[in-house]
Structure formats: C-alpha cells, structure tokens
Amino acid sequence: MKIAVDAMGGDFAPQEIVKGIELARDRYEDIEFYLFGTESKVKPLVKNWERMTLVATTEVIEMGDEPVKAMRRKKDSSLVRAANAVKSGEADALFSAGNTGALLSSAIFIVGRIKGVDRPALATALPSFDGPNDQFVFMDLGANAENKPVHLYQYGILGSFYATHVLGFDNPRVRLLNNGAEEDKGDETHKVAHQLMKSTAAFNFLGNIESRELLEGTADVVVADGFSGNAALKATEGTALMLLKQMKKAILNSGLKGKIGGALLKPAFKEIQKKLDYNEAGGAIILGVKAPVVKTHGSAKASAVANTMGQIRIMIEHNLIPDIQDYVSKHHDDLQSVKADLQNESESK
C-alpha cells in the first residue's frame, strides 16, 4: 500500500514528519511512502530511502491560509500535490498535520466525496473510561458549521463502519449528541435526525446522549452536528488540559509534602494522561471521501505520526473505503427516499 504524505504540514514539519515516517517504514513492511515537500528541506532529513520517494513541490500551505483559496491557488503545494496523487490512484491514502481546513477542502474537492454521502465529516476516537470498549468514535468535529438531519443519519452509517472495521467493535452502539435524553429534545434538526436514526436498520441506534456522558463509555459512535461536536470536543480537551495543569501547579505549590505526594503518584497519573492523549492513538479521519484522509494535531511529534500510519494501514487493509462505498451505493435508493420524504414533509409544513 502507498501513503501520500504532506511533509510540510504541522508545527514541527518537516523534521518530525520525516522522522515519524521513517519510524513507520521500519515498523510496517508493507507500506511505501511518497513524501511531498520542498526538496532542499526534506531531502537532508531522510536517513534511509527504503520504500520512500520524495516528490519535490515548491509551495507550502500555511496554518493561517484561507483553506479553499489556498487549495485553489497553491497548486504546487505539498498538500495539493499529495491529494492529487490519491485522486489519480498513485497513492491509497493521504496524510497531513497541517491546515485542517485546507486538508478538508482537498479531501472533498480533490480526493472527492463518496457518491451518496452529502457531507463528509471529521471523526476521531476519544477515550471511554467505563463501558465495554476503551474508546469511541466522535463525529462531526467541525468539517461542517451546519448540518441537516440526513447528514447526521449518514454519519451514523459512516461512524458505525469505522468503529466496526477499524476499531474492531461488534455492532457498535450509535448515539446522537443532543441537549437531553428524550427523543423530542433538541432543535428541529436533531429531532428529525433522531427519528431517521431510530427507524433505520443500517446501524444500531441507542438514542440521544448528552455531552456530560461522552467519556463514560455508553456509546461506541457519537454523532453530532459539526458545530456542537466541535464545541463539545474542545470543551473536553480544554477541561482535561486545564485540570492536569492545575494538578501539577497544586503539587508544586504545596511544599515538600506535595512534592513527595506528586512523585509517589506519578506512575498512576501518567496512565491517565496517556489515556487522555488520544493524539498518540492516531489522528482525525475525514469520513465520506474516496480514500482515507487523516490529520494529526499540528503539534504531533514523530511517534504520533508513526502511530497514525498504523491507523491508516488498518483502514486500507480492512478495505474500509470500498466497503463504505459498496454499502452506500447499495442503500443509495433508501437514502434518496429518506431525503425525498424529508423534503416533502418540510414542504407540506
């Protein structure tokens, strides 16, 4: 399998990207890598060219660039060229640690949507602290600022597929992020989405979930509209980081007793921090496009990059995208009839 790597995206690019890719190359013997990047910067970093090909590019999309514009104008950027390699079939998957919006645009407009999926979504795995599985799929995390009920319904299908084929969950429990447990909760979008999801046989829908329960392990897939999914994800991250910071501060400020206590508890806390550090477990995937397109945090170091390659490898090996395409095309008529029903209903109002 072949992975197209945007070697120039990310806070520590290209150093940590190249280092991570070399780690992954040594770990996974069946992956070939195409490194897209500025020759003078990337070439000197590579120690061993086994299963590595440099594709020289002349432009770089920066973190602050306006995503769609940058994708359209910087045609010789490492990201756009890498996306084109996936489009043409030279590579099987796309990876970047750079500008999320530009990666999303490249995924949707260059790699292309799967026919039948209206709005691709950004998904990641977050830790579950209780429950039968140790993580869950959370989507959409902000690929869309607005969603319609049918998008949320489609996320149920996409998320369920990902949880089954990549995380190995059996009949994953899908829930809808809403502002209450009862089925009549939420705005019109969430009420209608709930009804669509409730009456489907396409996945195992167990009703609404409130964001208070996100980490409790009561769902394997949590479907959210992009706006509130983004808000809940960032609130979770922010709170976890702030709490860990405050704990450290409290330990440092509580004198010798605190410092001894902190030293004694270090291994226990490391464990929690590791579980929270989902960056280590891999990146966020854009679901609904014609190939695995994966993003890690801009601040990802080499080990996170290498782990993400492992995640992409599972997606390719387990045939995730062709399976999703098959499923969506088989159920294409159902999906269209769901959309037509919704259309009629809203017109008759």
Place this chain on the structure above:
Amino acid sequence: MKIAVDAMGGDFAPQEIVKGIELARDRYEDIEFYLFGTESKVKPLVKNWERMTLVATTEVIEMGDEPVKAMRRKKDSSLVRAANAVKSGEADALFSAGNTGALLSSAIFIVGRIKGVDRPALATALPSFDGPNDQFVFMDLGANAENKPVHLYQYGILGSFYATHVLGFDNPRVRLLNNGAEEDKGDETHKVAHQLMKSTAAFNFLGNIESRELLEGTADVVVADGFSGNAALKATEGTALMLLKQMKKAILNSGLKGKIGGALLKPAFKEIQKKLDYNEAGGAIILGVKAPVVKTHGSAKASAVANTMGQIRIMIEHNLIPDIQDYVSKHHDDLQSVKADLQNESESK
C-alpha cells in the same frame, strides 16, 4: 426583601431546601422567605419561624414532568404558586432546585419576559483558572434549543449587566462561543451575531472564543447559542468529574505508595475540587425575565441552597433587574432597528 422558595423541588426536597433556607435566614437579616410546599411535609422541618412563612400548596411538579404541560396543569404546585407570588409582587425573586424546564416556563410565562428581550437565557458562573477574574458568566446553557443572531446580541447585554452588577467586574470582556477565532467562522447565525456584537457600544466585545479556552480566563462573559452552550457546559462538567474519578481510582489502585501520595496531596486537590464545584458558588439564573429566577442543581444540599440565597440577595440589592429593564427600554429603539436591519437583509438575499 422577600424570596419565594419552591420547597418541593430537588432530589433532597423538602429537607435540604428548608435546612438551607434556615441557614440563609440566620445569615442574612434582611431576607424574608415564603416557603411554598406541602404543609404536612414542610411544617415539621422548620425549627424557627422567624422571617419564614409557609404557603401551603397541594401539588408538586416532578423531575420527569413535561415542563410546559406541568406548569399549565399543576396550578396549585409549589413552583407555580411561588412564581405567581413573584408576578403579583408579593415576592422579589423565585428560587427552585426542581425541574429546570418547568422553572424556565414559569419564569417566562408567569414572571414574564422583560420587554425588549426576545428569549430569556439560562446563565451560570464557571471558574476561570487564569486571567484577572476567578469566574465568568456562561450563557445560554439550554433555555433555547435554537437562537437567532439578535438573541445572542441581547445575551451580550444581559451577561455584561450580570457580570458588572452581581460579580462586580469592571467593563466585562464579552466573547462569542464559536468554532474558530476568526470573525468569519461559524454558521450564518454566529457570523451575523459576531457582526452585531462587534459594532455595538452596549458592551465590551472582544471577539470569538473556542470552547477549548473556556476555563482559561480570557473572557468574563461567554455568549453561546443554547444548544452548543449546553453541549460545552456538559462536556466541561463531564470531563472534570471523570478526571477526578479516575485520579481517585488511580490512587486507590496504586498500592501503598499511591495511597500515601494521595493522602499527601489531599489538601491541594481539595482546593481544585472546590474551585470546580461551582454549585457551592450559587445557582443558574434565568436572565431576561422581570425578577431574579434562580435554579440550583437538583442534588444541591443545604449549604448550596443558602449560598444561592446570598447570590439572589446581591441581585436584588444591586437592583439588577430594574437596571436591565431601564437599559433595555432605553435602547429599545436600537434593538428594534437591529432587528429590522436583519430582517431586510435576509429578505433581500
């Protein structure tokens, strides 16, 4: 001043409510309390009737009751009767630890909206761990499942007033919860709200905030639409609770070393937990109605109830509601012109 108390609302009602009110009565000499509740249950609990009046009611709105229906049908419930006492001017403020939806409905339909405020909002103070102030106002937390830009604009006014007059902040920094820092981020609602807030002189608007920063102290008032505000609040609460639970579990499971470490760090962690436990600091207030209407968590114990009375006392003493009414009525024409502009703009599209 007089406070109407729903003595029957809450998981530990009426015991903890009555106990909390007696604490508050002893603490604040200028408050009189009307306890609305079932005579046979409330009467035996009161130890001292000084500045306490029992108003016997025969019905109770339960946690599971459908809010609007319950408010309409249970006319002799402790909550509805207490709300009516505020409406008629017999009491200055309303307190309940019961069904939030029913309290919201009672606030809006019985106590009544302030003229010029389209949608009252649920607001609370959350801790700020950095920055100049130790807490911030967060609203709307779910009074509304959908909001228009003009509602968010009005929340800026209401929140700014609350932060100034109740929390004592000088020229509070107002921010809009959005999915990115730049002003063109978000859905149409948030884009338009940003423009309204940016061009107002009614409060000190400093732009968007992402929920990752909520606890960092970079805002004194965070305005959100009810749906994503609810999602961000509950994600914050859920993450904090889960992390503290995991810390405790890690300490218990890490043998003698961990237990000693845990004991040594107990005071330091207590401090953080106290800061997080915003229940102790008071309840959530419904802003935009004609009197202070305040809710504490259903699980509130006596001390939280008593602290909430202190919070209500400050609102009455500082003339919060009349000041808001004055301000909104003075700026009523501006508000109407903002609404008319929006209307015209959306029609011309």
